[in-house]
């Protein structure tokens with residue numbers, strides 16, 4: 001019997017991971033990736049830097065044999081994280097000490113290194129043989145009768161034994177399995193870049209080696225250090241779907257946009273406003289999400305991995321990890337079935353049964369962060385919500401036994417409230433006495 005033919009639609013982290021794992025297996029599988037972008041260089045990048053988790057993203061890299069290739073780009077020092085409010089009041093400052101020397105990191109506190117998304121995709125692409133990615137192939141539709149893939153350029157391919165949708169938010173493969181379309185998440189924003197942060201010592205210090213995330217009153221300003229020491233900045237707001245188009249217009253014009261953003265963030269502290277003042281603004285975003293728990297009836301010859309299956313907003317930083325883990329789990333099932341000569345269809349069904357609860361968990365975590373991070377009393381809700389999640393994941397039974405009677409999350413909320421209120425009062429006092437200097441004022 002000839003080995004199954006597999007089409008992967010989309011050469012993002014999910015599709016590339018799956019392709020690499022399937023190619024590496026000793027199975028003679030015929031695997032082709034169809035990718036919308038015209039070439040590897042012409043890709044639209046989303047998400048500046050990503051943290052890879054040991055049980056998913058890093059595990060997949062190891063299983064692909066690409067961990068060594070990725071190692072020079074993995075930044076354990078980038079795990080430093082500050083969560084603050086609009087006054088710059090730090091509610092948490094994690095991993096502020098530099099990580100220990102190479103080699104001690106994986107077994108210790110530093111387990112989730114950052115990597116620039118661009119570098120990750122480069123490493124994944126190096127793992128896939130050149131001819132296996134068909135660039136410039138935008139899938140338009142799948143003919144439900146014949147199973148053929150119809151592309152924007154008029155070409156038709158297939159049918160295949162299995163079509164895997166790794167085609168992200170607006171997946172065309174998904175339409176074969178589910179009628180559900182992503183809905184607007186309520187959050188939109190604009191991303192910018194600071195190429196030369198050393199020229200601005202105050203913000204260079206603020207962002208540190210990793211991430212500085214500030215939330216207040218339905219707004220966020222999120223800055224992240226990139227591999228080349230530049231800073232990626234995102235301003236996000238809880239607003240109607242039309243808001244960002246009205247704010248930015250058709251094209252990003254730096255000075256008018258900067259003025260509008262500074263007006264939006266007028267009551268934020270000078271350091272955060274300085275980030276907005278010096279950034280070069282690039283990409284506007286309206287964030288979409290699939291309903292929590294999105295699933296479908298199993299259908300032979302089709303499945304989904306990554307965002308196409310469980311699209312969520314980026315506020316839990318789990319999307320890439322979940323995408324790579326889906327690819328790993330699906331490849332394991334396929335390879336086992338092919339080697340054993342058992343049903344490919346059953347293998348895909350087993351993958352889906354494992355993926356649905358995992359995808360749901362990612363969506364729930366992300367929804368919690370989004371709701372709390374953009375609540376009127378963020379970052380207090382965000383922080384106390386995080387304590388609940390961390391406690392649950394670490395197995396602390398805060399909702400059982402003696403601990404049930406100690407209102408841990410409410411106590412934390414009160415503590416953070418006092419801390420932020422104190423900072424707000426002292427900032428007001430300082431402003432009244434000395435005034436507040438803005439960089440370009």
Ligand SMILES: Cc1cc2nc3c(=O)[nH]c(=O)nc-3n(C[C@H](O)[C@H](O)[C@H](O)COP(=O)(O)OP(=O)(O)OC[C@H]3O[C@@H](n4cnc5c(N)ncnc54)[C@H](O)[C@@H]3O)c2cc1C
Nearest residue numbers: 010012013014036047139167168306307314317318319320
């Ligand atoms: C602004 C932003 C910031 C983010 N930050 C983070 C973060 O910090 N951490 C994190 O873990 N995640 C983050 N994410 C989420 C993360 O980017 C996704 O979860 C991840 O990229 C999913 O990988 P994927 O391969 O499933 O989909 P994608 O990365 O979307 O890849 C899909 C691929 O399919 C191709 N494609 C799409 N349609 C077609 C078609 N019709 N035909 C052919 N090809 C097609 C696309 O060109 C693309 O190459 C962020 C997302 C956004 C929008």
